[in-house]
Amino acid sequence: MRLRTTLRTAAAAAGALVLTLAGAVFTAAPASAVSAGFPYEVTRNAGTYLDVPGTAITFDAAAGERSFLWSRYFATEPVDRLAAGDNIGNTFAIRCANADGTPLPAGTEAGSYWAANLVPPGETSLTASLRWVFVAPADGSYTCTLSVVSYSSVIVNGRTVTMRVPAGAELARKAYPATARWTLLAGSGTTVARGTTATTLGYTYTPSASDTDFVVYQDAALSTCAAGSPICSGGTTAHTGTTAETWVEAQPRNPDGSLCGPALTGPVSRWNITDAKHHQTAANTLHLTRAQLGGCTQVRATLKVRNTDGNPVKIHDGHASGTVAATHGAGISYTA
Known part of the structure; x- marks a missing residue:
């Protein structure tokens, strides 16, 4: 099927959008920028997603075709100044549906989310870093958008x-032939105790043999286990949050699964998830070249989460409402 991307005229005139992830450069035509700020009301509890005007993109895709989607300049801020204690929970998402507005088939992963609390007065805004791979469930036309x-x-x-x-x-989109997506399935999450390291979100990725570079990203939805938390246990009032470190590890392998050279690790990111911050999406990227594989054809990608201090930290699994992925990853190969 011939690929067709439908964007507003202003977006086409804007030219290529460039996203750099740990040295990897991707280009794609962006959706049009929001013409004006989009105001909305905070609710008592997390309710229905609100689609951000101007960010929707519509495209045709063949069954199984993979589209790398990512956000840019996607932030939220209070209209009026907030005081200490006025913490606001925020969930940002990429969400996809059929182009006619109907939902994807039941059970089909329809997006991913990025979440964190805004903690005033020290924080005056939050910017999400969303990336996800859409897999077309059938030949058809689809629409994806940013939501909050x-x-x-x-x-x-x-x-x-x-x-x-x-x-x-x-919101931007580009299709790469050798793209894979994986999600931490429901029941696979874990709680990481102080002083320990968890290895999770494992997937064996095969980059294209004809490409020079590839990236592996692993994005983890984390929550600190505060004393009395309804979502995870083990927290005490002796701590006021969790300090954690996250990174990607890629172990080169042969097609038969045998090890092939030393493990390769990405940069370590550090997160201070206070009780007030509550939760944080930890984004992690490892950029590798074909030469670094030394003849190996695959890598076994995993996510490392180390709890360096404080209360236990929960790694969320499965999907939120609307089949939107929590902890997830992808591999994308390309020629630099």
């Missing part, structure tokens, strides 16, 4: 809080 929802326990007794997505949010 904000929620807080401060919405009580008639109080209202207005947030806004500043102008300029973009």
Whole structure:
């Protein structure tokens, strides 16, 4: 099927969008920027996603075709200044559906999310780093968009809080032949105790033999286990959060699964997830060249999560409502 990407005229005139991930450069035509800030109301509890105007892209894809999607300049901020304690939970997402607006077939992964609390007055805005691979369930036409929802326990007794997505949010798409996607399935999550390291989100990726470079990314949805937390146990009042480190490890392998050379590791990212911050999506990227594989044809990619101090930290698994992935990864090969 011939690929067709439908974008607003302004987007076509904007030229190529470039995203750099640990030295890897991707190009794609972006969706049009939001023409004006998008204001919306914070709810007491997480409710229905709100689609950000101007960020939708529509395209044709053959069954099984993979599209790498990523966000740019996707942020949220309060319209009026918030005081200490006015913490706002925020979930940003890439979400896809059939082009006519109907949902994808039941059980089909439809997007991924990035989540964290805004903690004022030290934080005045949050910017999400969303990336995900859409796999077309059948030959057809599809629409993907950026969405957001904000929620807080401060919405009580008639109080209202207005947030806004500043102008300029973009969603971009590009298809690469040797792209793979994986998600930490429900029941596979774990809680990482202080002083220990978890190895999770494993997948064996085969980059294209004709490409010079490839990237592996592993994005983890993490939450600190505060004392009395309803989502994970082991937290005490002796700590006020979790300090964690995350990184990607790629073990080169032969097609029969045997080891092939030493493990390759990506940069270590450090996260301070306080009780007020509550949760944080930890994005991790490893860029490799074909030469670094030394003749090996595959890599076994894993995510490492080390709890360096504080309460236990939970690695979320499965999908949120709407079949939107929590902890997930992908491999993308290309020629630099």
